[in-house]
Amino acid sequence: MNVLVIGSGGREHALVWKLAQSPRVERIYCTPGNPGIAGLAPPFPAESGDFSGLIREARRHEIALTVVGPEGPLAAGIVDAFREAGLLIFGPTRRAAELEWSKAFAKDFMMRHAIPGASSRTFHPGGGDEARSYVASCPLPLVIKADGLAAGKGVIVCQSRDEALRALAEISDPSSFGSAGSTVVVEEFMEGEEASVFAVTDGARFVTLAPAQDHKRALDGDRGKNTGGMGAYAPAPCVTPSLLRGIEESIIAPTLRGMAEEGRPYTGCLYVGLMLTAQGPKVVEYNCRFGDPETQVVLPLYEGDLAELLAASASGDLRAPATPVVAAGSAVCVVLASGGYPGAYETGKTITLPGADETPRGVMLFHAGTGSGPGGSLVTAGGRVIGVTAVRREGAMAETITAAYDAVGRIWFEGMHFRRDIGARAAAKPYST
Ligand code: AMP
Ligand code: GLY
Numbered sequence: 001m002n003v004l005v006i007g008s009g010g011r012e013h014a015l016v017w018k019l020a021q022s023p024r025v026e027r028i029y030c031t032p033g034n035p036g037i038a039g040l041a042p043p044f045p046a047e048s049g050d051f052s053g054l055i056r057e058a059r060r061h062e063i064a065l066t067v068v069g070p071e072g073p074l075a076a077g078i079v080d081a082f083r084e085a086g087l088l089i090f091g092p093t094r095r096a097a098e099l100e101w102s103k104a105f106a107k108d109f110m111m112r113h114a115i116p117g118a119s120s121r122t123f124h125p126g127g128g129d130e131a132r133s134y135v136a137s138c139p140l141p142l143v144i145k146a147d148g149l150a151a152g153k154g155v156i157v158c159q160s161r162d163e164a165l166r167a168l169a170e171i172s173d174p175s176s177f178g179s180a181g182s183t184v185v186v187e188e189f190m191e192g193e194e195a196s197v198f199a200v201t202d203g204a205r206f207v208t209l210a211p212a213q214d215h216k217r218a219l220d221g222d223r224g225k226n227t228g229g230m231g232a233y234a235p236a237p238c239v240t241p242s243l244l245r246g247i248e249e250s251i252i253a254p255t256l257r258g259m260a261e262e263g264r265p266y267t268g269c270l271y272v273g274l275m276l277t278a279q280g281p282k283v284v285e286y287n288c289r290f291g292d293p294e295t296q297v298v299l300p301l302y303e304g305d306l307a308e309l310l311a312a313s314a315s316g317d318l319r320a321p322a323t324p325v326v327a328a329g330s331a332v333c334v335v336l337a338s339g340g341y342p343g344a345y346e347t348g349k350t351i352t353l354p355g356a357d358e359t360p361r362g363v364m365l366f367h368a369g370t371g372s373g374p375g376g377s378l379v380t381a382g383g384r385v386i387g388v389t390a391v392r393r394e395g396a397m398a399e400t401i402t403a404a405y406d407a408v409g410r411i412w413f414e415g416m417h418f419r420r421d422i423g424a425r426a427a428a429k430p431y432s433t
Contacts, residue, residue, distance in 0.1 A: 002062050003307060005030040005041065006048045006078070007069025010335070010368040010387035011292035015067060015306075016041045017364065018299040022307035029061065035378055036367025036386075048073060051081040058087055065090065065311050068268075071149055074288050075101040079268070090310040091268040096259060097288035099266070103185045104147045106286050113258035115251055117283040118143070118275075120187040128172060131184055135164040138186070146171045147183035155226055157189065192277040193238045193425070194284065196294045199252045199272070200309055202318035203265035206252060207309065210301045210326045211239035212294040213426065218342055220421045227342040228384060231422030233332045233397065234297040238276055238426075247274065247281050255286070267313055293387050296366050297331035300391040329393035332404040332423045338369065339415020341383035346415065348373065349380040354410040363407040364389045380413055398427040 003025050005016050013036050020028055020040050030037045031044035031054075044061070046053035049072075058066060066082060068074055068091040075097050082089035091097075098105045104122040109115075123131040135142060135158075144167040146154030156167035171184055195213050199206040212234035218224035239247070251272055259266040271287035290298075299306065303325060312318045338345035350373060353365065366389055369382015388411065390403035401423045408418060 001025060001064035001307065001311075002027045002029070004028075004044060004054075004058055004061070004063045004066045005069060006054075006066065006073055008032045008034050008037070008048075009069065009292050010333075010366040010384065011290055011295040012069040013037050013366040013368070013387075014296045014299045014364075014389075015069060015290070017366070018302065018306045019067070019310075022305045024305065025307050027061075029063070034367045034381075035370050035372050036365065049076070051076075051078055054078075055082060055085045055087060058082075064088060065307065065314060067091075067310055069289065071097065071100050071287065071289050074268075075149060088311065088314045090314045092266050092288050093264065095264040096266040096268075098264070099255075099259070099270075099286040100288040101149050102147055102183075103145050103285070104183050107185060109258060109262075110283060113254050115254055115258070115283060116280060118188040118190050120185050122147075123184045123186065125182040128168070131168055131186065132165060135168060135186060136161055139188070140164075141189040143187040143189050144168060144171055145185040145187060147185060190275040190277050190282055190284070192275045195236045195239045195274045195276060196232075196291050197239065197244070197247055197252070197272045197274060198290060198294070198298060199248075199256075199270045200313050200318070201256055201267060201270055202313050202316045203260060203267045204256065205318045206248075206256060206270070207318065207320075207325055208244060208248060208252065209298045210234040211236045211244060212291070212298050213238070214291065214294055215419055215422055220419050225342050227337070229291070229293045229335065230337065230419045231332075231334045232291075232293045232297045233330065233400075233423040233426055234294070234301055235326065235330065236426060243276070243281065247272070251281065251283060267316070292368075293333045293335055293384075296333040296364075296387045296389045300331045300364070300389065301327050301329065303327040327393065329391065329395075330397045330400045331389060331391040332397070332400045333366070333387045333389040334404050334408050334418050334422045335368075335384050336386045336388065336408065336411060336413075336416050336418050337384050338380050338382070339417060341417075345383055347371070347380050347382070349413040349415060351378045351380060351385065351413045352411065353378065354407070358410065360390075360403060360407055362391050363403060364391070365407070365411075385413065385416070386411065396427070397423055401427055
């Protein structure tokens with residue numbers, strides 16, 4: 001079959017890389033793609049936001065399955081448009097994707113279905129005075145969130161009341177978050193380790209992939225601003241197999257049941273961001289897609305045929321996989337970011353990469369914000385530039401971490417920064433099976 005992937009980041013590079021390994025896949029296209037993806041998937045003659053152009057070209061290229069990477073097109077209804085046109089597409093409908101595009105909806109949904117999460121209050125536009133008096137009295141620390149999509153940056157953890165009042169003003173300011181910030185969620189701060197679990201689902205049945213841990217803060221030791229994710233590893237030893245079963249029973253299954261009951265059945269990848277608290281796992285957030293960078297470590301550990309899995313999810317026919325879902329071993333991804341990210345950064349910096357024969361075995365360089373520069377050079381074109389991913393089928397996580405950083409040492413661009421502690425927490429703990 002021919003497959004189309006929509007998106008341009010490290011997640012989409014990993015999706016294309018894994019899909020290309022499926023014996024069922026004949027041709028694979030990606031739009032808008034990036035220079036790293038172009039080596040595996042030629043560009044596609046329709047823009048990712050132009051649904052009617054995509055549908056026309058999908059028919060012309062005999063695309064049997066379209067896989068959507070980012071949340072933007074999902075929130076804009078790409079799945080609804082493809083389904084109306086009778087085309088198979090992997091992802092949730094716009095109404096199902098509301099779990100991600102409205103944090104206020106997600107919080108109400110969790111309350112309705114008794115899904116564990118932080119206690120919270122939602123303030124709608126015009127509720128500024130009420131929100132300010134609420135944060136003046138509720139326990140600290142607290143977390144203030146913009147309701148809408150904000151690329152992982154619409155969340156501010158506040159240690160003091162002054163900080164909380166400033167955060168409320170910032171999030172409600174149309175020049176920083178636009179309409180994403182007009183409704184605000186104020187949430188209890190949860191303590192614990194974080195983990196990301198991806199469930200691929202056809203609306204009723206689901207398969208969970210290797211649990212992963214992202215590193216959301218910009219600086220080592222979980223300091224600095226929240227980012228889209230500075231690195232990830234899998235499997236996360238904090239999510240033991242018995243804990244994963246508990247998460248499936250107390251969070252994933254009731255979420256899918258609740259969405260179906262409310263007339264918005266959820267298909268595609270349900271990303272559950274979790275806090276493993278002393279009272280058990282609780283939902284930090286839902287996302288309606290694969291996570292980035294987690295996908296870069298989760299997919300290399302998926303043992304099965306990804307094209308088959310995603311097509312089964314899209315066509316409502318997901319059966320228990322014949323092969324083990326999670327392969328032995330571990331994967332570590334270190335994100336190389338532009339100087340200044342997650343704040344303002346410059347682009348167009350020349351990237352020096354190792355040649356194909358100098359890239360160590362078991363290391364993939366998943367491109368994210370890369371672009372083509374003068375004379376066929378590779379230049380930076382985004383905040384997160386490259387995900388350096390090492391995969392080892394055996395041995396300790398510490399060795400996989402060393403392999404990833406060894407490859408990082410062979411890459412350079414002006415202003416490049418990265419965290420030096422990706423996976424450090426897991427290296428201290430063996431994964432129990
Ligand atoms: P979100 O976009 O909702 O996933 O939030 C981004 C990050 O902010 C999370 O990955 C957590 O590190 C942190 N965070 C969000 N909500 C909470 C919470 N209620 N308690 C503690 N940390 C949180
Ligand atoms: N890594 C966080 C996300 O994809 O939202």
